[in-house]
Amino acid sequence: xxxxxxxxxxxxxxxxxxxxxxxxxxxxxxxxxxxxxxxxxxxxxxxxxxxxxxxxxxxxxxxxxxxxxxxxxxxxxxxxxxxxxxxxxxxxxxxxxxxxxxxxxxxxxxxxxxxxxxxxxxxxxxxxxxxxxxxxxxxxxxxxxxxxxxxxxxxxxxxxxxxxxxxxxxxxxxxxxxxxxxxxxxxxxxxxxxxxxxxxxxxxxxxxxxxxxxxxx
Amino acid sequence: xxxxxxxxxxxxxxxxxxxxxxxxxxxxxxxxxxxxxxxxxxxxxxxxxxxxxxxxxxxxxxxxxxxxxxxxxxxxxxxxxxxxxxxxxxxxxxxxxxxxxxxxxxxxxxxxxxxxxxxxxxxxxxxxxxxxxxxxxxxxxxxxxxxxxxxxxxxxxxxxxxxxxxxxxxxxxxxxxxxxxxxxxxxxxxxxxxxxxxxxxxxxxxxxxxxxxxxxx
DNA sequence: AGATATTTTTAGGCAAGGCTAAAAAAATAA
DNA sequence: TTATTTTTTTAGCCTTGCCTAAAAATATCT
Ligand SMILES: [Mn+2]
Ligand SMILES: [Mn+2]
Ligand SMILES: [Mn+2]
Ligand SMILES: [Mn+2]
Numbered sequence: 001x002x003x004x005x006x007x008x009x010x011x012x013x014x015x016x017x018x019x020x021x022x023x024x025x026x027x028x029x030x031x032x033x034x035x036x037x038x039x040x041x042x043x044x045x046x047x048x049x050x051x052x053x054x055x056x057x058x059x060x061x062x063x064x065x066x067x068x069x070x071x072x073x074x075x076x077x078x079x080x081x082x083x084x085x086x087x088x089x090x091x092x093x094x095x096x097x098x099x100x101x102x103x104x105x106x107x108x109x110x111x112x113x114x115x116x117x118x119x120x121x122x123x124x125x126x127x128x129x130x131x132x133x134x135x136x137x138x139x140x141x142x143x144x145x146x147x148x149x150x151x152x153x154x155x156x157x158x159x160x161x162x163x164x165x166x167x168x169x170x171x172x173x174x175x176x177x178x179x180x181x182x183x184x185x186x187x188x189x190x191x192x193x194x195x196x197x198x199x200x201x202x203x204x205x206x207x208x209x210x211x212x213x214x215x216x217x
Numbered sequence: 218x219x220x221x222x223x224x225x226x227x228x229x230x231x232x233x234x235x236x237x238x239x240x241x242x243x244x245x246x247x248x249x250x251x252x253x254x255x256x257x258x259x260x261x262x263x264x265x266x267x268x269x270x271x272x273x274x275x276x277x278x279x280x281x282x283x284x285x286x287x288x289x290x291x292x293x294x295x296x297x298x299x300x301x302x303x304x305x306x307x308x309x310x311x312x313x314x315x316x317x318x319x320x321x322x323x324x325x326x327x328x329x330x331x332x333x334x335x336x337x338x339x340x341x342x343x344x345x346x347x348x349x350x351x352x353x354x355x356x357x358x359x360x361x362x363x364x365x366x367x368x369x370x371x372x373x374x375x376x377x378x379x380x381x382x383x384x385x386x387x388x389x390x391x392x393x394x395x396x397x398x399x400x401x402x403x404x405x406x407x408x409x410x411x412x413x414x415x416x417x418x419x420x421x422x423x424x425x426x427x428x429x430x431x432x433x434x
Numbered sequence: 435a436g437a438t439a440t441t442t443t444t445a446g447g448c449a450a451g452g453c454t455a456a457a458a459a460a461a462t463a464a
Numbered sequence: 465t466t467a468t469t470t471t472t473t474t475a476g477c478c479t480t481g482c483c484t485a486a487a488a489a490t491a492t493c494t
Contacts, residue, residue, distance in 0.1 A: 002480080002481090004480085004481065004482095024441080024442085025441075025442055025443085026440095026441065026442080034481090034482070034483090035482080035483065035484085036441075036442065036443085037442085037443070037444080037482090037483075037484080037485095038481070038482055038483070039442095040442065040443055040444085041443095041480095041481075041482080042481075042482095044443095045480090045481095056442080056443070056489085057441080057442060057443080057488095057489060057490065084327075087334060088327070088330040088331060088334055089330065090326075090330070094326070097324075098322070098324045098326075098327055101322045101323065101324070102322060105315070105318045105319060105322075106318065107314075107315045107318070109307075109311070109315075110301070110305070110315055113305040113306065113307070114305060117304060117305055219450080219451090221450080221451065221452095241471080241472085242471075242472055242473085243470095243471065243472080251451095251452070251453090252452080252453065252454085253471075253472065253473085254452090254453075254454080254455095254472085254473070254474080255451070255452055255453070256472095257472065257473055257474085258450095258451075258452085258473095259451075259452095261473095262450090262451095273459085273472080273473070274458095274459060274460065274471080274472060274473080435494100436493100436494090437492100437493085437494080438491100438492080438493075438494095439490100439491080439492070439493085440489100440490080440491070440492085441488100441489080441490070441491080442487100442488080442489070442490085443486100443487080443488070443489085444485105444486085444487070444488085445484100445485085445486080445487090446483100446484090446485090446486105447482105447483080447484085447485105448481105448482085448483075448484105449480105449481095449482090449483105450479100450480085450481095450482105451478105451479095451480095452477105452478080452479085452480105453476100453477080453478075453479105454475105454476090454477085454478105455474105455475085455476090455477105456473100456474085456475080456476100457472100457473080457474070457475090458471100458472080458473070458474085459470100459471080459472070459473085460469100460470080460471070460472085461468100461469080461470070461471080462467100462468080462469070462470085463466100463467080463468070463469085464465100464466085464467075464468085
């Protein structure tokens with residue numbers, strides 16, 4: 001399994017969580033920052049190896065084998081992110097790029113020992129669930145903050161976008177995983193929200209609110 | 218810098234420690250388990266990038282830039298080996314292959330944070346010195362056990378061969394880094410040695426003795 | 435339905451990093 | 465010194481993973 005094949009499987013896995021049908025060529029190319037023709041090439045190779053199911057012009061989906069492989073990569077990615085934050089004091093906006101490299105290290109023993117050392121974490125620093133060694137992944141019950149009505153109190157449990165600028169914005173507003181957020185009011189005009197986070201009022205745009213996952217109490 | 222280029226630089230670095238002149242094509246090919254023609258190709262590419270000095274038929278040597286790059290890879294390799302043994306409880310014969318992968322992870326911050334977490338170790342689990350972040354590497358004063366005369370007491374400080382079979386042999390004989398070894402007698406015929414390690418007598422062949430580094434008291 | 439636009443695939447090419455076989459240079463032996 | 469062997473380089477080929485341009489299939493609009 002090459003580095004490149006692993007990245008394709010991971011991207012197909014992530015895309016198939018939303019687009020419940022077959023994943024289309026163009027969306028893979030967009031995420032991979034490559035060209036549709038390259039995607040077609042690789043997808044045909046993955047189909048020969050029985051990692052994906054592919055019919056011309058019909059999009060692609062993972063086989064059980066392909067899905068398991070993808071989950072193991074996601075497992076490693078998120079486990080390493082926990083290590084970087086918890087053990088090496090990285091901040092949550094610095095870990096993704098390094099984890100993109102570390103997720104390709106091939107050693108079952110390494111990931112299992114690391115998991116043990118970290119105390120069997122179930123979520124990564126962005127609130128995403130970590131698959132266990134059998135590929136089982138918890139479904140975390142969460143809603144977007146943008147779907148919450150005024151007057152409700154919720155807890156921040158994750159981010160949809162985990163790009164550094166967004167995470168740094170949250171740091172600046174002192175919104176972190178576990179923060180209690182009260183939706184004070186919602187503006188009809190632009191759907192912006194006024195929140196109370198730790199006794200401080202903050203106004204956030206709809207774009208912000210639709211990238212924050214929360215749990216109702 | 219690709220994975221492959223990094224491996225070439227590392228191999229050239231290790232070979233140039235012994236073969237004090239230019240490193241020859243064939244020895245690189247042997248270590249890399251590739252063919253001399255492939256080595257010539259790559260060496261020419263490295264010369265263009267000013268990482269090595271190369272004249273046809275004259276062997277190859279590292280430039281300052283190439284040497285620093287090689288040292289940073291060695292630094293990462295050995296630091297990760299310490300992590301695997303100290304933090305994740307790997308045994309010293311299990312770490313090399315994983316470290317071969319981890320040494321290519323690109324993040325200065327990662328290696329420096331890891332170094333800090335590990336308490337700035339100066340040697341890896343096989344007794345080899347770890348270069349610091351400026352590329353400075355300690356020269357450890359050590360001799361081969363095979364050079365020690367009968368009657369002397371020494372301390373085991375490293376291994377020359379760090380292949381799993383050899384390391385496992387040492388485990389079985391309960392010889393570890395830090396063990397005190399007394400050379401009881403040396404057999405003229407085959408240069409085998411009788412040792413006293415922790416109040417136990419062991420006989421080892423010359424081959425074993427010439428792969429163990431020791432420090433005289 | 436028929437025309438047009440979009441998506442996807444195919445065809446052909448390129449760079450990296452390998453390989454084998456043959457040629458050239460250097461080292462060694464006679 | 466000349467002949468032979470060994471080492472090294474060159475030439476040409478292959479696979480992987482990417483690309484562009486063109487062709488084919490599918491989707492959308494009138
Ligand atoms: Mn990530
Ligand atoms: Mn994450
Ligand atoms: Mn090693
Ligand atoms: Mn080592």
